[in-house]
Amino acid sequence: MKKIVAVWMLLLAGNTFGQQVTGDIVGTVISLQKKEKIFGAKAIVEDNGSKYQAITDADGRFRISEIPSGKYSLKLIYLGDTMSNIQCDVPIEAYCNLGIIEFESKILAFSDVIVKPKLKLVMGSLPVKELTSTEISKSPIKFDVKLMASSMSSEIRVDDDGQLMFRGARKGDMIYVLDGIKCNEVFNVPSCAISRMMVYTGGLPAKYGDTLGGAIVVETKGYFDLYRNWDAQSKN
Numbered sequence: 077m078k079k080i081v082a083v084w085m086l087l088l089a090g091n092t093f094g095q096q097v098t099g100d101i102v103g104t105v106i107s108l109q110k111k112e113k114i115f116g117a118k119a120i121v122e123d124n125g126s127k128y129q130a131i132t133d134a135d136g137r138f139r140i141s142e143i144p145s146g147k148y149s150l151k152l153i154y155l156g157d158t159m160s161n162i163q164c165d166v167p168i169e170a171y172c173n174l175g176i177i178e179f180e181s182k183i184l185a186f187s188d189v190i191v192k193p194k195l196k197l198v199m200g201s202l203p204v205k206e207l208t209s210t211e212i213s214k215s216p217i218k219f220d221v222k223l224m225a226s227s228m229s230s231e232i233r234v235d236d237d238g239q240l241m242f243r244g245a246r247k248g249d250m251i252y253v254l255d256g257i258k259c260n261e262v263f264n265v266p267s268c269a270i271s272r273m274m275v276y277t278g279g280l281p282a283k284y285g286d287t288l289g290g291a292i293v294v295e296t297k298g299y300f301d302l303y304r305n306w307d308a309q310s311k312n
Contacts, residue, residue, distance in 0.1 A: 099166040101140045103174035105132050105152060107181065114179055117154040121164070139171075150174070157181050205229050207273045209297065218267040225292050231277040232290070242277060245289030253293045271297045 101121065105114045113136030120129040123144055130138040143166050150162040159179050164172045205228040217223040222240055226232045231243040241247055252259050274293040
């Protein structure tokens, strides 16, 4: 009977001792620069792979509970910045009060920056050249679309193979658009049937924007264009 009582006393003492080997860490975190209480800072201590942590409340206070008694190095994390090596000694069945901790933020805060552009943007100023039907009819090279295009801009030239090249683009990196339809050639269109011809050497509109070079856009005359021309000539 005495042996049973002795074993029971030892177990009770062990349980009591096991319940007395933890403690708490408390403290208040404020900003070093503004002396304001910090809400949402994370306080962390680690012990042999175990992590104990708490978040500061609206008053900047935190409490990390049930930490095995011993010496620790506490770490604070706030808005991506870290403050480390805050030494604390956790007693048994009591708390370690770190008091007020002044958190020094090393993240620089910049005031608003106002950028004043020196360049004036003008709406509708795309790098595009245009020839009207009247100008085309008077042109000595009206039967050659390539020569007309190269004459419209210094950014375009005809190479030795007879292909158009746009400055800053690879050979053949361009598109032809005939009445809104992309095609490989527009050279079989009679000059008398062209209402207007446009050359884009950069800043292509979205509907033409699948090339890094440029675009040659040809619009042919419609019925009313032909009628107006016939009417004008008949009156003369």
